[in-house]
Amino acid sequence: ACGKAGSDKKDGAASGNNKSIGLLLPENASSTRYESFDKPFIEAKVHELCSDCKIEYANAEASASKQKQQFDTLIAQGVKVIILDAFDAKATQTWVKEAADKGVKVVAYDRLASGPVSAYVSFDNEKVGELQGQGLVDALGAKAAESNVVMINGDDADPNAAQFKTGAHKVLDSKVKGIVYEQSGEWKPTVAGQKIGAAISSLGKDGFQGVYSANDGMAGAIITQLKSQGISVPVGGQDASLDAIQRLVSGDQAFTIYKAYKPLADAAGELAVNLLQGKDVKGVATSTVDSGADKGIPSVLLDPKVVTKANIKDTVIADKLYKVADICTADFAAACTAAGLQ
Amino acid sequence: MVHVTGAPVLALRGVSKRFGAVQALTDVQLEVHAGEVVALVGDNGAGKSTLVKTIAGVHPIDEGVIEWEGKPVSIGRPHDAQALGIATVYQDLALCDNLDVVGNLFLGRELKRFGTLDEVAMEKRARELLDTLSIRIPSVRIPIAGLSGGQRQVVAIARALVGDPKIVILDEPTAALGVEQTAQVLDLVERLRERGLGVILISHNMADVKAVADTVAVLRLGRNNGSFEVATTSHEEIISAITGATDNAVTRRQARIAEDAK
Amino acid sequence: MVHVTGAPVLALRGVSKRFGAVQALTDVQLEVHAGEVVALVGDNGAGKSTLVKTIAGVHPIDEGVIEWEGKPVSIGRPHDAQALGIATVYQDLALCDNLDVVGNLFLGRELKRFGTLDEVAMEKRARELLDTLSIRIPSVRIPIAGLSGGQRQVVAIARALVGDPKIVILDEPTAALGVEQTAQVLDLVERLRERGLGVILISHNMADVKAVADTVAVLRLGRNNGSFEVATTSHEEIISAITGATDNAVTRRQARIAEDAK
Amino acid sequence: MSTETPTTPTPPAVDPRLLVRKEGLAGYLDEFGRKVRSGELGSLPVVVGLIIIAAVFQWKTGHFLNADNVTNITKWIAGPGLIATGVVFVLLLGEIDLSLGSVAGATAAISSVLAVRQGVNEWLAVLIGIAAAVALGALHGFFFSKIGVPALLVTLAGMLAWSGLQNLVIGKLGTVNNLNDGVIANLDTYFLGDGDIVWAWLAAILSIALFAAGQLLDARRRTAAGLPARPIAEIAMRTGVLAVIVLVVAYVLNQDRGLPLPLVLFVGIVAITDFVLRRTGYGRQIFAVGGGIEAARRAGINVAWVRTSVYMISAGLAGLGGLFIASQQGSADKGLGGANMLMNAIAAAVIGGTSLFGGRGKTWSALLGILVIQSITTGLDMVGAEQAIQYMITGAVLLAAVVLDSVSRRTQKSNGRG
Amino acid sequence: MSTETPTTPTPPAVDPRLLVRKEGLAGYLDEFGRKVRSGELGSLPVVVGLIIIAAVFQWKTGHFLNADNVTNITKWIAGPGLIATGVVFVLLLGEIDLSLGSVAGATAAISSVLAVRQGVNEWLAVLIGIAAAVALGALHGFFFSKIGVPALLVTLAGMLAWSGLQNLVIGKLGTVNNLNDGVIANLDTYFLGDGDIVWAWLAAILSIALFAAGQLLDARRRTAAGLPARPIAEIAMRTGVLAVIVLVVAYVLNQDRGLPLPLVLFVGIVAITDFVLRRTGYGRQIFAVGGGIEAARRAGINVAWVRTSVYMISAGLAGLGGLFIASQQGSADKGLGGANMLMNAIAAAVIGGTSLFGGRGKTWSALLGILVIQSITTGLDMVGAEQAIQYMITGAVLLAAVVLDSVSRRTQKSNGRG
Ligand SMILES: Nc1ncnc2c1ncn2[C@@H]1O[C@H](COP(=O)(O)OP(=O)(O)OP(=O)(O)O)[C@@H](O)[C@H]1O
Ligand SMILES: Nc1ncnc2c1ncn2[C@@H]1O[C@H](COP(=O)(O)OP(=O)(O)OP(=O)(O)O)[C@@H](O)[C@H]1O
Ligand SMILES: [Mg+2]
Ligand SMILES: [Mg+2]
Secondary structure, X not given: OOEEOOOOOOOOOOOOOXXXXXXXXOOOOOOOHHHHHHHXXXXXXXXXXXXXOEEEEEEOOOOHHHHHHHHHHHHHHOOOEEXXXXXXXXXXXXXXXXXXXXXXXXXXXOOOXXXXXXXXXXXXXXXXXXXXXXXXXXXXXXXXXXXEEEEEEOOOOOHHHHHHHHHHHHHHHHHOOEEEEEEEOOOOHHHHHHHHHHHHHHHOOOOOOEEEEOOHHHHHHHHHHHHHOOOOOOEEOOOOOHHHHHHHHHOOOOEEEEOOHHHHHHHHHHHHHHHHOOOOOOOOOOEEEEEOOEEEEEEEEEOOEEXXXXXXXHHHHOOOOOOHHHHOOHHHHHHHHHHOOO | OOOOOOOOOEEEEEEEEEEOOEEEEEEEEEEEOOOOEEEEEEOOOOXXXXXXXXHHOOOOOOEEEEEEOOEEEOOOOHHHHHHHOEEEEOOOOOOOOOOEHHHHHOOOXXXXXXXXXXXXXXXXXXXXXXXXXXXXXXXXXXEHHHOOHHHHHHHHHHHHHOOOOOEEEEEOOOOOOOHHHHHHHHHHHHHHHXXXXXXXXXXXXXXXXXXXXXXXXXXXXXXXXXXXXXXXXXXXXXXXXXXXXXXXXXHHHHHHHHHHHO | OXXXXXXXXXXXXXXXXXXXXXXXXXXXXXXXXXXXXXXXXXXXXXXXXXXXXXXXXXXXXXXXXEEEOOEEEOOOOHHHHHHHOEEEEOOOOOOOOOOEHHHHHOOOOOOEEOOEEOHHHHHHHHHHHHHHOOOOOOOOOOEHHHOOHHHHHXXXXXXXXXXXXXEEEXXXXXXXXXXXXXXXXXXXXXXXXXXOOEEEEEOOOHHHHHHHOOEEEEXXXXXXXXXXXXXXXXXXXXXXXXXXXXOOHHHHHHHHHHHHHO | OOOOOOOOOOOOOOOOOEOOOOXXXXXXXXXXXXXXXXXXXXXXXXXHHHHHHHHHHHHHHOOOOOHHHHHHHHHHOHHHHHHHXXXXXXXHOOOOOOOHHHHHHHHHHHHHHHHHHOOOOHHHHHHHHHHHHHHHHHHHHHHHHHHOOOHHHHHHHHHHHHHHHHHHHHOOOOXXXXXXXXXXXXXXXXXXXXXXXXXXXXXXXXXXXXXXXXXXXXXXXXXXXXXXXXXXXHHHHHHHHHHHHHHHXXXXXXXXXXXXXXXXXXXXXXXXXXXXXXXXHHHHHHHHHHHXXXXXXXOOOOHHHHHHXXXXXXXXXXHHHHHHHHHHHOEEOOOOOOHHXXXXXXXXXXXXXXXXXXXXXXXXXXXXXXXXXXXHHHXXXXXXXXXXXXXXXXXXXXXXXXXXXXXXXXXXXXXXXX | OOOOOOOOOOOOOOOOOEOOOOOHHHHHHHHHHHHHHHOOOOOHHHHHHHHXXXXXXXXXXXXXXXXXXXXXXXXXXXXXXXXXXXXXXXXXXXXXXXXXXXXHHHHHHHHHHXXXXXXXXXXXXXXXXXXXXXXXXXXXHHHHHHHOOOHHHHHHHHHHHHHHHHHHHHOOOOXXXXXXXXXXXXXXXXEEOOOOHHHHHHHHHHHHHHHHHHHHHHHHHHHXXXXXXXXXXXXXXXXXXXXXXXXXXXXXXXHXXXXXXXXXXXXXXXXXXXXXXXXOHHHHHHHHHHHOHHHHHHOOOOHHHHHXXXXXXXXXXXXXXXXXXXXXXXXXXXXXXXXXXXXXXXXHHHHOOOOOOOOOOOOHHHHHHHHHHHHHHHHHHHHOOOXXXXXXXXXXXXXXXXXXXXXXXXXXXXXXXX
C-alpha cells in the first residue's frame, strides 16, 4: 500500500503563483559578488522583461543540504522556474530530476548543475583557472620560464576550487620552472596569510618569483605578509573585488579575473522569463553543452577577462561595477592619478 | 545573662514563604534584641533554615514585614542583609570550593593595600581567627575542597566574624564539630552576647540550647509553636513543642532504655 | 548487647592515605565484628571520614591491607565495597540533586518489572522506609534539591538500608537531625546490631556513642589513639583521648560554668 | 531489610503544608494556573512560540501551512533532529559533543563511498557507516571518561579529525550521488500512506491508543498500591490534546503524499530513546551521572561506562542523522554536517527544554526545538529575507524563544539549594 | 571584631601531618619531584609539548626555528591569542562565549569602515570599534545574568547576529583594505628595536627585573609578618629560568627585525589581566563566581555585575584581537573571525591549563595554548601537509597535548570532595 513519491501525485501548490522565479545562490562568506551583483542584476533584468514577476531569493551559505531545502521550498511555493547557482554542482542530479517531474524548469547559473536542466549560463571555471595561470605568466614576463611559483588554492571541500586549480595547473605546469609550494588557503585570508608565511620560512625570501592566489580575499592577506617581509613578486587573484582593484591601482597586486556579472545575470534573467512564459530559449542560448547523460543543453557561455592596472577603466568602470570614487579613496588618490583614473 | 531592653534590633512580623507546592513558612513572628541569644528550634523540615535565608536575603519573603531597629526594611538579596549588619552562617555553609581558606574568609571584604589585595595581612588575620576557634587546618592556603566537614564549618563560622555585624545568625553551627570545637563555639556565642550583639542560634542539641540561649522560639511545620524563656522552661516542654506531642520517639526510647536497665 | 565472636567481618591493617602534601591517615588499625557497633571518634580533621571513604572505595588506600571475613580484599571503587556488602552513609551525603527521593533511594538498585523500572513498587517501598525513620517529606516525588538538611540526611540513611549489607557505616548520621529523628536512628542502629550486622558509627556526640556503641576507636591526627570498651570507660577518658590532653576547652568551659553558677 | 515492623510506627500523615490538587478538571486547571504563575511552564513556551512562528509566516507568505510545505519541513527535521537527539543525550550528562556534525558527515561519506564506489550492498554499507560512527563515539568516550580529557576538547579534536576523515574518504573525485532508488535515496522519498491513506491514519491512531493505554494501566497500578494516581478525567484530557495534534498533522500530511518516512522514523526513535531514558535502569543512570558524578559513583554506578556509552549513542544517532541528510540532499559531499548543523542541533536541544547543566531534559525537546528552527529557516527563505538580515533574525528569534523559557525557569532555579 | 583575646588560646601548632618542604634547592627539587609524581604538573606538559613540537618541525624542515619564522609565529599569535584571553575570562566563570569570533569580525569591520570609507580619524575609529565590542559583550552579559538565558545560547545567538552585523557593515562593496601606514596596518608591521636593538633588549630586561623585584618584596613582607615565605634560592632560580626564556626569545627575534609590536602588546595585556585576576578584589570575585555562584551571592558579591563585566571584557579583548587579525591579513572582510578562529581560541585556553569547569586558570594559559596551536599550524604548513591530513593531525596533536595534561590532573580531581 505504500509507494514512491510519484509524478502522478497531485501538484501540491500549483495555485496561481506563476509570476515567481526562484533564485538560489550558493554562499556569501568568501565572495561578495552574489548579493552585491548577481542578485540585483538578475532582479533588474527580470523586472525589465516582466514587470509583475517576483524573485524568490535564498542563499545556501555554503551547504548543499541547505540549498536542497531552499530548492524544495521554492517548489512547494509553486515556483515554476528556478535559477540555480549550485553550491555543489555535482550533487543536483536528483533535485533537478524531481523538479522536472513536477514541471519546474531549472536554469543552471554560473555552475553547470548536473541533471536535466533547461538552460545553462556561465563562465567556465576551468577557463578561469587557465586565465589566472596565464595572467601570472604574463605578469612574470620574460622571466616566466625561470620562475618558481607558490600556489594558494581554495578550500579543498569546495568542488569549484578543484576546477580553478586544474585550470591553473594546465597553464603553469608547462610555462614556469616549477610549483615550489602548494597549499589550500581554505578561502580564508588569515589562513592564506599564514600559509604564505610558512612558504617564505621554508623557501627563503627569494625562493619564489610569483604567487597564485585563488581569489582576491586571500591575495590581500598574501600581499600584506609579503610586504611586511619586504618581498615584491607578482600576485594574482580572482573576483575583481573592490579591494583588489585598489591593490591593482597601487601596484601591489598584478591582476585579477573579472567575470562580467551583468551579461551573465542578464542572460539568466532573460532565459528564466522566457521559460516562465513558455517561450523558446534558443534565441538567447546560442550554444550547447553536454552534462553526463543530458546532451545538448542550451547554453550561454561568456568569457572572463584578466584585469590589470592598464585596463581597469575599460572593464570594471566601463561596466559600472564600481565608481571611480569607490576606488580612489583618499588613501589611493595619488596612485589613481598616476594610473590615469582621475 | 544580659538584660534585654528597648525595641528589638530585628523583628519578623507575619512572614510567609512558599516553594512551588510547599508552603514552607506561614505567618511567622520573631524578635531579636541586642545582647540576646534566641534559639530557634524545630523538627527537621520545620522551616528554620528557610526562615534564616529569608532574613539573610537568600530567599526574599512572599508576605509579611521585616523590621530593623523598629523600621520596616526590604531585604531582597544577601548584600542588603550584610549592609544592615546581619552576618549569617548557613547550614549548607556556602563556601567557594576553589578558593583557599583565606580567600573564603575575606570574600567580599578583602583587605587592600594600594588598591590591590593585601594577602599578607589577610593570611595573618586568618591564622589568628582560626586559632581562637582552636581548629587545626593543615594550611590556610589549601582550597576549601580539601577540608574535613568540621574544618569547613569552622571556616564558615570565622567568616561571619570578619566585618562588624549587629546580628549573627548561626544555622546548626556545631553539627559537624568535635567536642572541643563545640565548646569554643558556645564560648564564642557568649562573647558575642557580652559585646551586645543579637544572636540567632539554630540547633537540635537541647543541652547546647539550654546552655547559651536566653529565649527559645519553636517552629513547627512552618508556623510558630510557642516561645519560651530558657530559665523557666524544662527540657521536656521544649521537646513536646517541637514534636507536637508528649508521646514521641524520644520519650518512648527513654522509657524503653530505663526499662531495659531494670 | 550481642556477643562478639570469631574473626572480624572487616579489618583494617596498617592503612595509610595521603592527599597531596597532607598525610591524612598513618598506619591505622580497625576491626568490626558481626553484631558489633564500633564508634569511631576523633577531633575535626582527625581523618574519620577519610577512613570511611577508604573502606567504601571512594579513595583507594595508599598502603596497608583491608581484610574481609579474614581474607585480604582490594577495594578500588565504591562498586567493590557494595559487592562485598558494605553500605555507607557519607558525611557529605552524596545524593543526586536532580533525582527525586525515590530515584535516590534506589539508585543503582532499582526494582524492575519486565526489565523496566517499577516506579510503583519503588514508591511504595520508599514511603515505608521513610515512615520507619519518622521523617515528614512533603512528597517522595520532589527532587532532593528541595529538601531540608535533615530530610536529606534521612534519605541518605534510608538509602543504606535498601539492599542487604553486612556492614553499615554511618558518618555523623545524626548531625543534622532533630531530637525525634535522632532517637529513631539510634533505635535503627540497635536493630541492625540485633540482626547481626556490623556497624561503624561516627559521631561527635558522646551521649549517643555511649548509648549504642560496644567499642570506641579514637583517631587523632590520622593515627589510632586508643580503643575502648564502652561499658568500662568514662566520658572524660574518651574526650581526653580525642583532644590529646586532659586540660581542654571542654573541661575549662565546664569548670567556668560551674564557677559562674556558684 | 526493613520489612520488619518498626518499633515506633508513626502514622504516615500527609504533610499539611503540601498544597494538594483538587479533584477533577477544575483541580487540573487550578494547578496549571499555579504552575504558570510560579514559572513551571514545561514545553508550553516552545509550543506557543511554534504557533506564533507558523501564524506569522502563514500570514506573510500565504502558503507556509500548505500540505507540501509542511511535508517538506517534517522531512527536513529528521536529519538535524537525530543529531539533536544525540545532543540531548550528552547534555543530560552535563557534557557537550562538538564532533557530532563531523561524525554525521563522515558516516554519510563512508556509507555512500562503500555503496556507490565500492559496490558494497547498500544495507551493509549503511550498517558499516553507523558502526563506524559508534566506534568514533566510543573513542571520544574512552578519551573523556577513561583518560579524563575534558569532553569539549576531545570532541573539538574529533570535529577536526573526522571532517578530515570525511574529506579523505570522499577523496579527489568529490561528491558522491546516492544510488537511484537505493536505501539512502528512499529514506527521503518514501511515504507511508502514499496511494493508500489508510496506513497513515492507522499509524496515527495506533500511537494515540498506545499512549492512552499506558496512562490508564499506570493509574490502575498506582491506585491498587495505594499511591496517588492521575485521575481519569486528566488522562482523557491529555489523550484528547495528543489526539488532536497527531490527527491534524496526519490530515495535513495526507493532503500531500502521506506520512514521510523520515518523520515516522525520527518520531519513532525519539519515542524509543525517551522510553529508555525514563523507564530503564540505564536511563536512570544517565540522569544520575548528569546530576552528580560523585554521588553516582558512590552509588556503585560505572560512571566511565555510562559516559562512554552515551557518547556512542549520540555518535550513532548523529551518524544516522548524517544518512538522512545525505538522502535529503541527494548526495554525500565534503561539507555535509558542517559547523552550522551542529550549532542548530545544540540550539534545538536547548530550545526544546533540555538543560545545559546536566541531568534535566527529554529527547522530545530535540523534536520540538528542531521544529522551531526549521520553521524559522524555511519561513525566512520563503519570505526571501536577505542573508545578513536572516542571520540576525535567526539569532534574535532563538534568543526570544529562550528568554521566555529562561525567565520562566528562574523561579525554580532560585529555589535550588546552594 | 575578634581582636579581643580568646578565652582559651591554643598555641598555633603546625599540623604534624603537613609535609613541609625542606630549605634550599634540595627542598625545591624534592617538592617538584613529589608534585610530578602526584600529578600537579602545572604548565610543564604544555611546555614540554611545545619543545617537542619545535624539535620535530625543526628536524623536518630545518628552518622552523629560524629568526623570521619565529617572528612570524609570534606575530600571528597576537590576534587569536587575545580572543583566547577573553575565553579564559569566561571559562573562569565556568561559562562559554561562542560569539567572540563574530565580535572580533564585527569590530574589525566597524573600525575599518569608519576609518577607510567614512574618513573618521583612525584612532577614533579603533576606539569606537572596541567600544562597540564592549557594548555587544554588555548585551550578552545582560541577557545571561539578568534575564537568565544560558550563556551558551545567548552567545550562540550573538554569534549569528554579529556575523550578520559584520556583513551589513562591510556592505556591498566588500573587503576593506587597511589604510596604508595607518594605525591598524602598523600593528602588524611595527617592530620594537627595528633599527635600534637596544630598545628590544631593554624591554626584555625590564620585564625580568620587575619580576624579580616583585618576588623579593613579597618574600620580605611575609617574613616580616611571620608567615612562611619563598626562600631566596628559589626566587633566584625562578628568575633565572624566566630570564633565560625571555633573553633567548629576544635574541632570536633580534636576529630578524626586533620584537614585533603585536607580541609586545599581547604579552603586556596578558600580564595586566593576570595581575587583575590574581591581585585585585575584582579578580577574586571572578574566581568566586566561577567556584560557586550561590556562595558568591551569599558573600554579598554582585554576581550579575561580575558576569556582565566579564562578558564585556572578553568581548573587548576579542574586538582588539579582531583588529590585530585585520592588521595581519591586510583588510577586514566578511569571513574574519569565523568558527575555526573561535575553536582555536577555546582550545588554546584549555590546552594552556584553564579549566572548563570554572574557577581555575590563568590568562598566561592563553599565551601558551595559542603558541602550541600556531606552532603546529605553521609547522604543518611548512611541511606542506594536505588540508585533510592537516585537519587530522591538528586534531590528534591537540588531543595528545591535553591527554598528558588530563592524566596529570586526574589525581587532583579524584581528591575533590563529592
Ligand atoms: N580530598 C582531600 N584533599 C586534600 N586533603 C583532604 C581531602 N580530604 C581530606 N583531607 C584532609 O585530611 C584530613 C582529614 O579529613 P577528614 O575529612 O577525614 O576528617 P574528619 O575526621 O572526618 O573530620 P570531621 O569531624 O570534621 O568531619 C583533613 O585535615 C583534611 O584537610
Ligand atoms: N528550595 C526549596 N525548594 C522547595 N522546597 C524547599 C526548598 N527549601 C526548603 N524547602 C522545603 O521547606 C521545608 C522547610 O525546609 P528547611 O530547610 O527550612 O527546614 P529546617 O527546619 O531547616 O530543617 P533541618 O533541621 O532538617 O535543617 C522543607 O519541607 C523543604 O522540603
Ligand atoms: Mg535547616
Ligand atoms: Mg568527617
